Amino acid sequence: MGRLEITVNGIVRDATGTPPQTNLLTWLRSIGLTAAKEGCAEGECGACAVLIVRPDGARSRLDSVNSCLVTLGSLHGAEVVTVEGLGTPDRLHPTQAVLAAAGGSQCGYCTPGFVSSLAGEYYRADRTPGQHGCGNGVHLEALAGNLCRCTGYRPIKDAALAIESPPADDPWVERLAQPSSWPSPVSVSDAAGAVVRPASLAEAFDALDADGAAPLAGGTDLNVERNILGRTKATLVAVEALPELRCLEFTDDHIEIGAGLTLSEIERRLAGRVPLLDALWPQFASPLIRNAATLGGNLGTASPIGDSPPTLLALEASVVLIGRRGEREVPLADYFTGYRQTLREPGELIKSVRVPLPLAPLTAFHKIAKRRMDDISSVAVGYAVELSDGVVSRVRIGLGGVAATPIRALATEDALLGCAWTPETAAAAASVMKTEGTPISDARASAAYRSAMLEQSLLKFFASTREEVAR
Ligand SMILES: Cc1cc2nc3c(=O)[nH]c(=O)nc-3n(C[C@H](O)[C@H](O)[C@H](O)COP(=O)(O)OP(=O)(O)OC[C@H]3O[C@@H](n4cnc5c(N)ncnc54)[C@H](O)[C@@H]3O)c2cc1C
Ligand code: FES
Ligand code: FES
Known part of the structure; x- marks a missing residue:
């Protein structure tokens, strides 16, 4: 069994020996980082939100995600930030300080999750005054996946509207100015199941050959099944960081969108160039989910009530499938063959979605x-x-x-x-x-x-x- 190392709040932690298919929240709490809470275990409440450091060109960014839906074993080499890593009771982080000053926390159960999502906004590099109709440029929607049962949202909103810009010598500003990388290849297992992050497509196909193996991307479907229904897979093959699944390019006659990109990333990188998708994003779950969920996962789940298919069908999109024998392009209209069934063959991956140009x-x-x-x-x-x-x-x-x-x-x-x-x-x-x-x-x-x-x-x-x- 391989080693599993994750940097949490700047310290490299050894998670080897922990069941790799467990979720990040369970592991964080088991090592004493108990600020993030379990409310629902299915991505609905945001009490478990933590930040993940991810590459953003030559810089890094902090994405707030639901840690209850993140598969621990897929995080080898990743960098996680919890509320404990932002501030302390003696030295509150600015996002904690504004929440306290605005009376934005009563029982406090939801507060670490709000701090995580707000910190993502605090450090968002392209936040500029006036953006999103707010003086400090905060996108209030960033808090849309965080529920509070007792304080009420007005003081929390007041707090969000009060955050300033981080000073240049803030340690996270300095960290985010540096590059970071996607999680590293790994293969970890225990009696309950394995997680493999392949280094290449060829390794992914090998791993997918194992009995009961399934692709894993953002985990926002698979981990709900695991947490709530107790359904596990023998092997989860983490594919979202494979370079072939991470393209986003415009050609003369189509746009190609990698199946491994998170929905937030697609939204950012398309930058309004596909208005129909812009209409979709705000109605798809919450930012906490969209910071993890992928198009590959939405089409892989093949739910009749998935939200990307109606838009992609209208856009006349096709799905690019990739397997050992190469690539094939299938019109999305032919891709779904029955309830949660598709033309995708075992061992094949969804590589990308192609949207023909010009758009209607x-x-x-x-x-x-x-x-x-x-x-x-x-x-x-x-x-x-x-x-x-x-x-x-x-x-x-x-x-x-x-x-x-x-x-x-x-x-x-x-x-x-x-x-x-x-x-x-x-x-x-x-x-x-x-x-x-x-x-x-x-x-x-x-x-x-x-x-x-x-x-x-x-x-x-x-x-x-x-x-x-x-x-
Ligand atoms: C709170 C909450 C709210 C949600 N709201 C919405 C919503 O508004 N609209 C909506 O449509 N969905 C919603 N979902 C469902 C889910 O977020 C989406 O289906 C999401 O796109 C799944 O992507 P993922 O990367 O997390 O998939 P995962 O959970 O990683 O995988 C889902 C399935 O796809 C397969 N898969 C993943 N990547 C690939 C690939 N590249 N090739 C082949 N198979 C692959 C996996 O094996 C698995 O079967 C919600 C989920 C939660 C928990
Ligand atoms: S515990 Fe509710 S979203 Fe994770
Ligand atoms: S402060 Fe109690 S749930 Fe938000």
Whole structure:
């Protein structure tokens, strides 16, 4: 069994011997770092949030993540920062000091998690005054994955709005000016299961050949299954740091997005160039989840209520699969073959997603869920429409939550193509849209509600485009 070493708050810790598939939170608490708490063990509360130091070009950045969903064995060589590493009771970190001054902590259970997320913002290199409508440039959404049961959010918001810029001699500013690396290759195991981080694609394919082996990326699905349902894999093969899965490039005719990039990273690096994806990100979980979750994981899970497929179907994306025999590109519309089943063969990895260019100009993503934010879709719809002289010349609509797989709304697309973009066309197409798919009734929504939402969604999309069309 290999060695497992993780730097925590600047000190290299030996985690060898700890079950490698356990989560980071459990291990941190076992070594006495008990500030991070377990609230839900499924990524919903943020009480367990800690910071991970990650490469950011020639510099480093601090990403706040839910430590309950991070697989310990995948962290060999990684650098983790907990609240204990930021400040002490005698010398509070500025983020702790503002929370205390604003009365932003009562029972304190949630506070380390808030401090972690706020510290990520405090040190965000591109935070500039006025950004996100805040004088100090704080993106309040950074706290969206942290729940507080007793203080109330106003004082916490006041605290966030009070953080200043870190001084140049702050030790973390100095650390983040230096480069860092992705976790190192490792192979660790115990009786409960193994974690392998391969050094190359070839090593990944070898590791995936083992019985019961599965790819691991951000772990935001796999660790919920482990923590809540007790489902483990014999071997987890950590693939998200493989260079082949980390591309993001624009060519003349497509954008290629690596399956191993976190959703936050994709958002940052696309920098608004795909408006439909920009509509998706704020509605996908929370920043704590998006700092870990990947597109490869979302398509690997192949849930009929995953949120990226409706947008990617609308964007006419394809999935690039890679295996020992090479690469193959599969249209996303053909990729899903049944409930949580796909064309991906055992041993193959999702390498990237390709989005053809040019993009259609009229786009939207509608997510209908029980809660406005941080919830699972009942129905999700992605739209991409192009008009030529007021007539629909190109249309793709992706649907989630209305069939065993994500699907295209083919009948609705037919009803729209070649028609003038008018209220009458939209109304006629909306009545087709409500017949799309084979929705079922479950805990989230009835079949009738799902169909009704499809109809309303198209009417809403039409209404939302009128201003843009008039321009
Ligand atoms: C609190 C919470 C909120 C969430 N909210 C949303 C939401 O709003 N919308 C939504 O769609 N999802 C949501 N999810 C689900 C989850 O975050 C996403 O599905 C995410 O994209 C999974 O990515 P990951 O990298 O964490 O996957 P992992 O958990 O690492 O893996 C998921 C699956 O994909 C496979 N896999 C991973 N990478 C690859 C690859 N490169 N090739 C082949 N297979 C691969 C794994 O073997 C596994 O089967 C939420 C989850 C939580 C815990
Ligand atoms: S314990 Fe709730 S998000 Fe981790
Ligand atoms: S201070 Fe008690 S849960 Fe937030």
